[in-house]
Amino acid sequence: GNIAEGCGRSxxxxxxxxxxxxxxxxxxxxxxxxxxxxxxLLDNSAYQxxxxxxxxVKQMLTSLLRTIRSED
Numbered sequence: 001g002n003i004a005e006g007c008g009r010s011x012x013x014x015x016x017x018x019x020x021x022x023x024x025x026x027x028x029x030x031x032x033x034x035x036x037x038x039x040x041l042l043d044n045s046a047y048q049x050x051x052x053x054x055x056x057v058k059q060m061l062t063s064l065l066r067t068i069r070s071e072d
Contacts, residue, residue, distance in 0.1 A: 003018060012071060015068060020065070022061055030051065030058070
């Protein structure tokens with residue numbers, strides 16, 4: 001939602017702000033996955049691939065943010 005909304009905004013600075021929000025949401029999801037594992041709502045075999053995907057998304061967001069900010 002944040003990325004799509006940010007794309008519709010004018011200017012790279014505003015788009016970067018929405019990417020920052022998306023990155024924060026990914027970090028929050030990372031925490032919730034860890035909590036679910038610690039509470040034994042997820043076993044390790046379910047947690048590991050989900051954690052890997054969240055980490056991958058965070059890396060992509062960081063890379064995109066770096067690119068957007070370097071274009072200014």
